[in-house]
Amino acid sequence: MVNDKIISEKFIELYENTPVISRSPGRVNLIGEHTDYNDGFVLPAAIDKEIMFAIAKNDSNNCNVYSFDLKRKAAFSMETLEKIDQNWCNYVIGVVAELKNKGVDVQGFDCVFGGDVPLGAGLSSSAALECALATGLNDIFEGGLNKEELAKVSQLAEHNYAGVKCGIMDQFASIFGKEGYAVRLDCRSLEYEYFPLNIEGYSLLLLDTQVKHSLASSEYNTRREQCESGVETLKKHYPSIKNLRDVTLQMLEEHSSELDELTYKRCKYVIEENGRLVRGCADLQSGDLKSFGKEMYGSHYGLQNEYEVSCPELDFLVEQTVEKDYVLGARMMGGGFGGCTINLVKNEHLDELVAEVTPIYLKQFGKNLKHYKVVTGQGARVEKEIAK
Numbered sequence: 332m333v334n335d336k337i338i339s340e341k342f343i344e345l346y347e348n349t350p351v352i353s354r355s356p357g358r359v360n361l362i363g364e365h366t367d368y369n370d371g372f373v374l375p376a377a378i379d380k381e382i383m384f385a386i387a388k389n390d391s392n393n394c395n396v397y398s399f400d401l402k403r404k405a406a407f408s409m410e411t412l413e414k415i416d417q418n419w420c421n422y423v424i425g426v427v428a429e430l431k432n433k434g435v436d437v438q439g440f441d442c443v444f445g446g447d448v449p450l451g452a453g454l455s456s457s458a459a460l461e462c463a464l465a466t467g468l469n470d471i472f473e474g475g476l477n478k479e480e481l482a483k484v485s486q487l488a489e490h491n492y493a494g495v496k497c498g499i500m501d502q503f504a505s506i507f508g509k510e511g512y513a514v515r516l517d518c519r520s521l522e523y524e525y526f527p528l529n530i531e532g533y534s535l536l537l538l539d540t541q542v543k544h545s546l547a548s549s550e551y552n553t554r555r556e557q558c559e560s561g562v563e564t565l566k567k568h569y570p571s572i573k574n575l576r577d578v579t580l581q582m583l584e585e586h587s588s589e590l591d592e593l594t595y596k597r598c599k600y601v602i603e604e605n606g607r608l609v610r611g612c613a614d615l616q617s618g619d620l621k622s623f624g625k626e627m628y629g630s631h632y633g634l635q636n637e638y639e640v641s642c643p644e645l646d647f648l649v650e651q652t653v654e655k656d657y658v659l660g661a662r663m664m665g666g667g668f669g670g671c672t673i674n675l676v677k678n679e680h681l682d683e684l685v686a687e688v689t690p691i692y693l694k695q696f697g698k699n700l701k702h703y704k705v706v707t708g709q710g711a712r713v714e715k716e717i718a719k
């Protein structure tokens with residue numbers, strides 16, 4: 332398994348220098364999907380799977396990057412910071428460019444990176460990469476940016492270099508995550524609250540469809556535009572609204588005839604999902620896991636039927652859980668079109684669920700289901716001492 336020792340040994344072998352290690356985790360989201368870029372609420376948690384960078388200045392104007400997982404090298408000059416053909420390296424270039432835009436005096440550096448966040452599984456491996464690098468560069472070049480600024484820089488790298496107009500959830504969770512807690516984030520004010528994950532007797536289990544849908548980024552940006560177009564129409568009647576966060580179902584219904592069908596469905600989903608999150612947080616606080624589980628199913632059906640970002644594999648996995656009384660809730664997680672479902676499962680039945688679903692999933696889709704039991708993890712950090 333990749334760890335900081337292996338990454339730093341590779342660094343020493345390649346560059347004959349001593350690195351620092353910066354790391355940042357992937358995330359899950361309990362509820363509140365596609366609400367972040369609508370100024371709504373989300374409830375993510377950092378997990379114990381991370382991307383790590385071994386990194387050091389090299390007193391030049393060039394950057395050398397080695398991807399441990401891909402076993403590939405790339406290099407770029409600080410002069411241009413344009414995208415290059417090796418797509419995987421554009422996340423790195425994006426973070427450098429956005430840090431410089433923010434006034435951090437980033438100069439040449441060498442790095443090796445790798446980790447154990449599954450790629451394309453909806454666990455935010457790209458945010459983990461961006462946040463680990465932003466945190467590491469901010470440290471070695473003494474940029475002085477705070478955590479919120481680092482999350483925003485990482486988000487901009489995703490917008491401008493990966494082409495996904497994502498919200499702030501993934502980068503925020505990766506930087507602010509805390510072991511044992513979820514983060515209830517108001518995506519408008521960026522006020523947040525650490526939310527104890529009191530799910531005693533139950534676990535969060537991810538079922539990984541192994542579907543990596545190529546439509547994910549273009550459809551994501553389309554959803555964002557549809558929400559914005561709904562707001563534009565409603566603004567004519569309610570000039571003070573800024574985003575779907577400010578719209579109630581009643582306001583939407585009153586003007587539904589002015590919206591095309593798709594825009595209406597997208598807006599309705601977002602407004603309802605914010606409601607599910609607020610109720611879901613109250614359920615978690617009062618220990619009513621059954622009720623929280625119902626909100627999770629509600630979220631999935633909204634994402635499936637109204638927001639239309641699910642796929643047959645995700646729907647199938649959720650349906651498999653409906654009749655099982657030891658599963659309280661299940662839903663697709665993240666941007667959609669593939670990746671994982673998140674399931675709230677009674678501890679004694681975790682193995683049983685996996686054993687039952689794996690063969691029928693293989694029969695139905697010809698794919699090997701993967702699964703991960705989620706353990707919460709710690710947010711981004713830099714370590715000067717490398718484990719022996």
Ligand code: GAF
Pocket residue numbers: 363364365366367368455497498499500501665666667
């Ligand atoms: C992706 C995005 F990156 C997040 O900002 C969020 O919108 C999520 O999809 C959907 O909730 O992970």
